[in-house]
Amino acid sequence: MSHMPPAPAPAPAPALSLLRQPGQIVMGAGQRHALPSLLPESAGVIFVCTDTRMSAEDDFRRIVWGLQESGRTVRVFDQVPTELPVGAVIDAVMDRAGERVDLVMGVGGGSCLDFAKVAALLLTHGGKPQDYYGEFAVPGPTIPVVAVPTTAGTGSEATPVAVLSDPDRDMKVGISSPFLIPALAVCDPELTYGAPPALTASVGADALSHLVESFTAIVRPATATLATERVFVGKGALTDAYGLLGLAAIGRSFRVAVTSEDPVARADMAIAALAGGLALGTAGTAAAHALQYPIGTATHTAHGMGVGCLLPYVMEFNRSARVTEFAAIARTLGDDGSAFDDEELSYRAVDLVADLLADVGVPTDLAALGMEPGRERWIAEQAFQAKRLVDNNPRALDVDALELIAGAAQRGERSLLRV
Numbered sequence: 108m109s110h111m112p113p114a115p116a117p118a119p120a121p122a123l124s125l126l127r128q129p130g131q132i133v134m135g136a137g138q139r140h141a142l143p144s145l146l147p148e149s150a151g152v153i154f155v156c157t158d159t160r161m162s163a164e165d166d167f168r169r170i171v172w173g174l175q176e177s178g179r180t181v182r183v184f185d186q187v188p189t190e191l192p193v194g195a196v197i198d199a200v201m202d203r204a205g206e207r208v209d210l211v212m213g214v215g216g217g218s219c220l221d222f223a224k225v226a227a228l229l230l231t232h233g234g235k236p237q238d239y240y241g242e243f244a245v246p247g248p249t250i251p252v253v254a255v256p257t258t259a260g261t262g263s264e265a266t267p268v269a270v271l272s273d274p275d276r277d278m279k280v281g282i283s284s285p286f287l288i289p290a291l292a293v294c295d296p297e298l299t300y301g302a303p304p305a306l307t308a309s310v311g312a313d314a315l316s317h318l319v320e321s322f323t324a325i326v327r328p329a330t331a332t333l334a335t336e337r338v339f340v341g342k343g344a345l346t347d348a349y350g351l352l353g354l355a356a357i358g359r360s361f362r363v364a365v366t367s368e369d370p371v372a373r374a375d376m377a378i379a380a381l382a383g384g385l386a387l388g389t390a391g392t393a394a395a396h397a398l399q400y401p402i403g404t405a406t407h408t409a410h411g412m413g414v415g416c417l418l419p420y421v422m423e424f425n426r427s428a429r430v431t432e433f434a435a436i437a438r439t440l441g442d443d444g445s446a447f448d449d450e451e452l453s454y455r456a457v458d459l460v461a462d463l464l465a466d467v468g469v470p471t472d473l474a475a476l477g478m479e480p481g482r483e484r485w486i487a488e489q490a491f492q493a494k495r496l497v498d499n500n501p502r503a504l505d506v507d508a509l510e511l512i513a514g515a516a517q518r519g520e521r522s523l524l525r526v
């Protein structure tokens with residue numbers, strides 16, 4: 108009998124490194140003034156989508172005036188509602204029927220940017236938003252979209268998704284397609300200066316959740332079809348780079364940005380939001396986002412407050428599956444370096460994120476968010492339907508696991524999830 112050494116275990120397949128991003132990104136204080144020169148000459152008629160708050164701002168009037176001064180026709184729609192009910196987009200687009208539109212510009216928070224994406228989609232391909240729900244249902248390129256964010260949070264300026272609420276469904280729905288990525292993102296941190304502390308905290312928590320969830324997402328083997336089968340393919344080297352870029356900015360500046368208009372802190376938060384969008388737009392997010400959808404519906408709380416509240420619990424659940432990444436998160440957020448090894452650092456990452464979110468005023472448990480107890484099973488069942496997000500989680504999730512996370516978050520007891 109020969110004594111052959113056991114065959115070495117096959118090396119794990121390398122992850123796909125994919126990045127889908129806007130054609131051009133311009134980031135920096137005052138860059139809104141560059142808009143007229145950044146747009147193509149062919150953009151003679153511009154449809155600008157914003158909300159009533161923004162349309163009353165001098166900054167907005169100057170943007171419109173600058174575009175008009177450069178010889179363009181500007182049509183403004185300033186009734187974008189938050190949370191984006193589907194009917195609102197259909198009505199706005201029907202009002203434009205037959206008109207020439209060369210470019211759609213969203214100016215505002217994630218709601219305005221997503222509105223612009225869906226308006227461009229319907230103006231180009233017709234139909235209703237419902238025709239395009241899910242992944243890869245958009246048949247081709249749309250009228251170009253320019254995204255000008257005024258919140259540092261969603262990262263929608265760089266993502267291939269628009270999120271809507273549909274009265275026929277309990278949860279928010281997404282249209283996900285690389286064709287929805289804005290052609291140009293102009294990120295001017297000065298546009299976020301007017302945001303009150305609670306809004307800065309909520310949208311910053313959203314950005315932090317994007318960064319953590321995409322940096323710790325599932326790794327999928329790099330098959331020849333992955334990039335065309337899924338819009339969100341899991342983590343890879345390219346999205347990881349954006350994850351760490353954004354986490355470093357958040358570690359430096361989140362607390363300062365919530366309490367002041369400090370230009371360096373605001374610029375950092377704009378970078379963090381954009382980096383979160385670039386990371387999530389390819390890697391995708393996971394359990395915190397799946398769980399937030401039903402909780403947001405039940406509590407009518409801001410998306411960022413919900414994902415921020417859930418994030419430390421989801422991290423506690425996922426920690427054992429992503430020790431190396433969690434250790435990197437702790438180092439990037441500014442851990443003092445005294446930890447013995449990556450295992451110890453990975454626990455610290457959860458504490459650092461939880462402390463940061465609590466410091467900026469994000470509710471630390473679901474009760475504080477307004478969720479009544481006893482609905483954890485319902486939350487889990489609803490969250491489980493967000494298959495794309497559930498499948499992207501680094502630890503396998505079923506309804507029982509989601510209920511466990513929701514239960515710990517309801518009671519504010521992260522230790523229930525510790526392994």
Ligand SMILES: NC(=O)c1ccc[n+]([C@@H]2O[C@H](COP(=O)([O-])OP(=O)(O)OC[C@H]3O[C@@H](n4cnc5c(N)ncnc54)[C@H](O)[C@@H]3O)[C@@H](O)[C@H]2O)c1
Nearest residue numbers: 160189190216217218257258261263266268270299301302
């Ligand atoms: N497409 C994506 O990739 C993506 C990612 C995450 C979230 N979202 C979606 O984005 C939406 C949330 O976007 P949001 O969090 O940016 O908020 P928002 O766009 O819904 O705006 C919230 C409120 O903040 C106000 N606001 C915006 N900028 C301001 C400023 N500078 N100063 C003062 N007030 C300001 C708005 O007028 C509004 O009243 C949700 O519908 C969410 O589902 C989309």
